[in-house]
Amino acid sequence: MNKENNAPMQGNINGIDRQSYEPAYIQLVNILKQHVSSGIMRPGDRLPSESQLCRQYQVSPMTVRRAINILSDQGIVDTVQGRGTFVKPIKLIAATFHLNELQGIFDDRQTNVKILEVRIVSSDRRTAEKLGIAVRDRVIYIRRLLTRKKKPLLYHREYLIYDPLRPVVESELEVTSLKGLFEGEGGSDFKRGDLSIEATIINEEEAKILQTQIGSAAFCLEHIFYDFEDKPVSWGYFICPGDQLRFATTVGFRPEGVQD
Amino acid sequence: MNKENNAPMQGNINGIDRQSYEPAYIQLVNILKQHVSSGIMRPGDRLPSESQLCRQYQVSPMTVRRAINILSDQGIVDTVQGRGTFVKPIKLIAATFHLNELQGIFDDRQTNVKILEVRIVSSDRRTAEKLGIAVRDRVIYIRRLLTRKKKPLLYHREYLIYDPLRPVVESELEVTSLKGLFEGEGGSDFKRGDLSIEATIINEEEAKILQTQIGSAAFCLEHIFYDFEDKPVSWGYFICPGDQLRFATTVGFRPEGVQD
DNA sequence: TAGTGGTCTAGACCACTTA
DNA sequence: AAGTGGTCTAGACCACTAG
Numbered sequence: 001m002n003k004e005n006n007a008p009m010q011g012n013i014n015g016i017d018r019q020s021y022e023p024a025y026i027q028l029v030n031i032l033k034q035h036v037s038s039g040i041m042r043p044g045d046r047l048p049s050e051s052q053l054c055r056q057y058q059v060s061p062m063t064v065r066r067a068i069n070i071l072s073d074q075g076i077v078d079t080v081q082g083r084g085t086f087v088k089p090i091k092l093i094a095a096t097f098h099l100n101e102l103q104g105i106f107d108d109r110q111t112n113v114k115i116l117e118v119r120i121v122s123s124d125r126r127t128a129e130k131l132g133i134a135v136r137d138r139v140i141y142i143r144r145l146l147t148r149k150k151k152p153l154l155y156h157r158e159y160l161i162y163d164p165l166r167p168v169v170e171s172e173l174e175v176t177s178l179k180g181l182f183e184g185e186g187g188s189d190f191k192r193g194d195l196s197i198e199a200t201i202i203n204e205e206e207a208k209i210l211q212t213q214i215g216s217a218a219f220c221l222e223h224i225f226y227d228f229e230d231k232p233v234s235w236g237y238f239i240c241p242g243d244q245l246r247f248a249t250t251v252g253f254r255p256e257g258v259q260d
Numbered sequence: 261m262n263k264e265n266n267a268p269m270q271g272n273i274n275g276i277d278r279q280s281y282e283p284a285y286i287q288l289v290n291i292l293k294q295h296v297s298s299g300i301m302r303p304g305d306r307l308p309s310e311s312q313l314c315r316q317y318q319v320s321p322m323t324v325r326r327a328i329n330i331l332s333d334q335g336i337v338d339t340v341q342g343r344g345t346f347v348k349p350i351k352l353i354a355a356t357f358h359l360n361e362l363q364g365i366f367d368d369r370q371t372n373v374k375i376l377e378v379r380i381v382s383s384d385r386r387t388a389e390k391l392g393i394a395v396r397d398r399v400i401y402i403r404r405l406l407t408r409k410k411k412p413l414l415y416h417r418e419y420l421i422y423d424p425l426r427p428v429v430e431s432e433l434e435v436t437s438l439k440g441l442f443e444g445e446g447g448s449d450f451k452r453g454d455l456s457i458e459a460t461i462i463n464e465e466e467a468k469i470l471q472t473q474i475g476s477a478a479f480c481l482e483h484i485f486y487d488f489e490d491k492p493v494s495w496g497y498f499i500c501p502g503d504q505l506r507f508a509t510t511v512g513f514r515p516e517g518v519q520d
Numbered sequence: 521t522a523g524t525g526g527t528c529t530a531g532a533c534c535a536c537t538t539a
Numbered sequence: 540a541a542g543t544g545g546t547c548t549a550g551a552c553c554a555c556t557a558g
Contacts, residue, residue, distance in 0.1 A: 192512030242459030252452030
């Protein structure tokens, strides 16, 4: 992120600088973005054709193509075969929210994960359903609390399939495993994870642990992880007080040039 | 989405079918994905080198390159210059949530937008701050209610810069403008929009309008739109009862092949 | 030094849209 | 028929990593 910023946002408006460390296709992306964000090109307008861009910027068709593909991936233009490439209007509905806003939390040295409880329990109906097992089957139950600067931030409850043959417990129990879960540095031999976010209300137990008010707003981030045979291996959810977290994003063009 | 499914998930494991309508690079992407999702390739493993893949599947370097770029974009592999391409472990933190889960709402014919109120008001401190204007400056205040099957779904409050020179009112007032805001079909001559999602609690006014309980959980989706001069033109927020909405996503490999 | 990924060329052929 | 985007080739040169 913090590389040399001697030549930020290349692409002289006029043309492509072949001496630059920035690849030609990136420069072209930035030039075209600049045209859109500055209003030279408005939503609905057609871009110059690919062959025109080739001539105009003295690059090969593949390079133009690559630049346009990137703009298309970023939702800035629409390409229609036989008609052309068009600037897209901004759609609120195209917005995406990234969980990696939480990244900073784990990088912070003042963040701490405490295991509140680990024990083997008999699964209730909901847990059995989520994990695809029978009610009363044994599962490992873990409660964790993530704090930053001594302040409670996330309360996590998780149920793991109990498999004596593959004692996943040890690795899961590491204090860092929550970080590993998020950042995937641990083994993470999962095939996939299904996540969902809901709005919820802090209950009595959560209020006590998170040191907040009963009835205050919170996010609930639920997760189910599956192994390579598509069988669930764990189910759990994070509770995060609403005043500690906010998901933010931008549609269209960010004020700074940094968007990749 | 629902095109001919005669040959779903091409790429015979063995090689690339040149007769297929599916492009070679897509077939290669699917083959490599299959290797990862089936466990043949595990997180941390190195992919065959690009020249190896060229020989193995009888395609040109650019085609291999394109396939690998796609896998890299999708967060499935990491490429390191000089070392190789590696299968990435699953990261919870890489999850993204898409607002377009709301798409279905607007496609539904039983969805209806009602304008509850429009008037010109004097901006309070918060509104003035958000819109970058002076306190007491006049703004247009709009309240809308979006219902589906007669059931309240979203409550929207919005403040627009009042500019007599450019009467944005008429177009904004159309019943469909909420849909236009989301789907960008209207003019949408905005340069960008900043969004954020918070967890919140339904207050008395909202409870009455949304026909829910005071104190129940809800999402608050706030938005500020900027024109091409980077000046705010509108600020507002949607309130959506928590039991009406849930954001879901998958990290890793979705059960069906559909992910684009 | 050998192998890897990163970029780029200068074309080619195809499918599609529009007139 | 002309113009557009979509795909693909068969190389080339470079920067980086490793032994």
